[in-house]
Amino acid sequence: MKIYRHEIAGDRVTVRVPEDAADLREFWQWFYEARARGPIALDTETTGLDIYTPGYSLRTVQFGDAHNAWVLLYERGGWHAQYAREAIQRCRQVLIHNAAFDWLVLDEHAGIPLESLAEWTTDTRILAALIDPRQPSEAGIGTALKPLAAHWVDPAAPDTQGGLTKVFNSLGLTKETGWAGIPLTHPTYLLYAGLDVILTARLEPVLRREIRRLGVRDELVNYEHEIAAMCAHMQRAGLLVDQEYAAPLAARLAEEAERFAAVAARYGVASVGSPAQVADALVGMGERLTERTKGGALATDKTVLLPLADLDRDWQRIGARAPNPLADAVLRAKRASKWGVTYAEAFLSKASGAGRIHPAISPLAARTGRMSVTAGLHQLPSSDHVIRRAILAEPGHVVISTDFQAVEMRVLAALAKVRRMVEGFVSGGAEFDIHTYTAKLIKGERATPKDRKVFKGAGFGKVYGGGIATIAKQTGATEAEIAQAVAAYDRAFPEIKRASSRWQRQAFQNGMVFISATGRRLPLDRDRTYSVVNYACQSAARDLLGQAMLHVKAAGLLEYCRLPIHDELLASAPKREAAEIAREFEKCMTFDLYGVPIVADAEIGGRSWGSLYGADY
DNA sequence: AACTTCACG
DNA sequence: ACGTACGTGAAGTTT
Numbered sequence: 001m002k003i004y005r006h007e008i009a010g011d012r013v014t015v016r017v018p019e020d021a022a023d024l025r026e027f028w029q030w031f032y033e034a035r036a037r038g039p040i041a042l043d044t045e046t047t048g049l050d051i052y053t054p055g056y057s058l059r060t061v062q063f064g065d066a067h068n069a070w071v072l073l074y075e076r077g078g079w080h081a082q083y084a085r086e087a088i089q090r091c092r093q094v095l096i097h098n099a100a101f102d103w104l105v106l107d108e109h110a111g112i113p114l115e116s117l118a119e120w121t122t123d124t125r126i127l128a129a130l131i132d133p134r135q136p137s138e139a140g141i142g143t144a145l146k147p148l149a150a151h152w153v154d155p156a157a158p159d160t161q162g163g164l165t166k167v168f169n170s171l172g173l174t175k176e177t178g179w180a181g182i183p184l185t186h187p188t189y190l191l192y193a194g195l196d197v198i199l200t201a202r203l204e205p206v207l208r209r210e211i212r213r214l215g216v217r218d219e220l221v222n223y224e225h226e227i228a229a230m231c232a233h234m235q236r237a238g239l240l241v242d243q244e245y246a247a248p249l250a251a252r253l254a255e256e257a258e259r260f261a262a263v264a265a266r267y268g269v270a271s272v273g274s275p276a277q278v279a280d281a282l283v284g285m286g287e288r289l290t291e292r293t294k295g296g297a298l299a300t301d302k303t304v305l306l307p308l309a310d311l312d313r314d315w316q317r318i319g320a321r322a323p324n325p326l327a328d329a330v331l332r333a334k335r336a337s338k339w340g341v342t343y344a345e346a347f348l349s350k351a352s353g354a355g356r357i358h359p360a361i362s363p364l365a366a367r368t369g370r371m372s373v374t375a376g377l378h379q380l381p382s383s384d385h386v387i388r389r390a391i392l393a394e395p396g397h398v399v400i401s402t403d404f405q406a407v408e409m410r411v412l413a414a415l416a417k418v419r420r421m422v423e424g425f426v427s428g429g430a431e432f433d434i435h436t437y438t439a440k441l442i443k444g445e446r447a448t449p450k451d452r453k454v455f456k457g458a459g460f461g462k463v464y465g466g467g468i469a470t471i472a473k474q475t476g477a478t479e480a481e482i483a484q485a486v487a488a489y490d491r492a493f494p495e496i497k498r499a500s501s502r503w504q505r506q507a508f509q510n511g512m513v514f515i516s517a518t519g520r521r522l523p524l525d526r527d528r529t530y531s532v533v534n535y536a537c538q539s540a541a542r543d544l545l546g547q548a549m550l551h552v553k554a555a556g557l558l559e560y561c562r563l564p565i566h567d568e569l570l571a572s573a574p575k576r577e578a579a580e581i582a583r584e585f586e587k588c589m590t591f592d593l594y595g596v597p598i599v600a601d602a603e604i605g606g607r608s609w610g611s612l613y614g615a616d617y
Numbered sequence: 618a619a620c621t622t623c624a625c626g
Numbered sequence: 627a628c629g630t631a632c633g634t635g636a637a638g639t640t641t
Binding site: 273274275293294295297299300301302334335338339342343370376377378379380381382387403408538541565566567568 | 621
């Protein structure tokens, strides 16, 4: 037995690493006694983060309570692995920090189904996010184990991740290669592996107490654990990549990027990705750049370059001026590079041996509770089908996308009790369009498509908290037009401003934290409390999607789910049953929210995701 | 690490 | 006192 000692919050704690059968029997004895006393903290160390890539393996499994940790050398196989598996299967209360990762590692590499472990898990990361959802960059603690442990357990708690990076470097390894390359019995590696479960075990009761003190309901905590398990389920299923399509696409886009970069080089821009070089060259050509970035530099983003290239927002020629060839080349080089590198190449490089992408779905990523997804799958270009064409439904399946209709506007109407908006949503049929309704309400039956566009801008401006200048820029209308529209909008829907003031006041009285309809804590930034309207709507929409996911699971449709996308559920379903399954998805996403109907439309495509965006396959 | 840009809802 | 577009992930360049 290897034994390491450390001090946490003034207590001596012990990390034990069983080496032989007698040591493992000692572990077993501890495990039974500890399990009777309370929950067991669990963690794993692995060769990296890409759970589904070939060669990936599980190195250690750690168990612990507030004072003791046991690091089982899973990589050794035999009795070590056997004891680890047996213990995990016998756990009845498990504490894991960021459980989805360990669930999936154990599911894929230790034969322990995610469903069985999820049932018994408390995820300390979920507890932390419900207490304060802000990231460190937003003045929050964040939800990583180290800062949480430092804040709630012991300010001197070791930075096990940072500390290991140093060890990796001293061994000639990097942050990336170290996890696989460090010798299994490296003392720092084993000590830190053990400390992580001890910290998790100490974190949980403190966070639980705080959750109760703040009045966060158990229902919300349980709901988030259900959602987390469903997200892990979707991550495990993954999405199929059409490699025969993606590989030539990546090559074509790389060639295109190179071709336009060569054009830019002729104008003195060696790197199209350097805003400073682009700005210098454009100014040198006599263009007048006026927009500034937040940091004060000359801006050279799309909104600046498109007009210089005489292109509108859809990249169509305007005919207002002679296109600047450099602006045109930079735009095209950057787009081709972005699409090629971030999407096409990434699909190929991130695909598992079975040709699937397994995006990490983070159920509580945003401060509003919104989910986030890795591998760029939330940000695939929607203006065109070429990228989405590379993602496929299962063999014999088709893609089904079901999305809420104008969910944030409906949520706004419901939460702020906007009388005339509610009336519209209640009386409107399947074709109801809130922006046309608003335009007609204000302008009468003579409302034009342009009026619709202006009032759509005003509506989003209200939800986002935008000003007249920004809405004007977004919609392309003049500031005078927008000012008038916003004034008319406020007269038509006076409840929105009143709700904003009321919600800001409530937040102020609650220490600058707004409590959402579902009991979610939404901290506001002092210098932009107006964003409470957006936070309330965004987080309520997220909770409708989460509730819809619960309906989906109850209806037996979880196996078809592939991705949540804020107001949409993407699914892969057998072609023959697609119509029926699509109707089921719509049903799962239908609600009555304080008298406002929340409705969803399912679209059935072909084999590829791109088929819903114009591709013919 | 900070900044900038670009892709989405 | 007044007014403020919201929320993400990923990649490239510069410091």
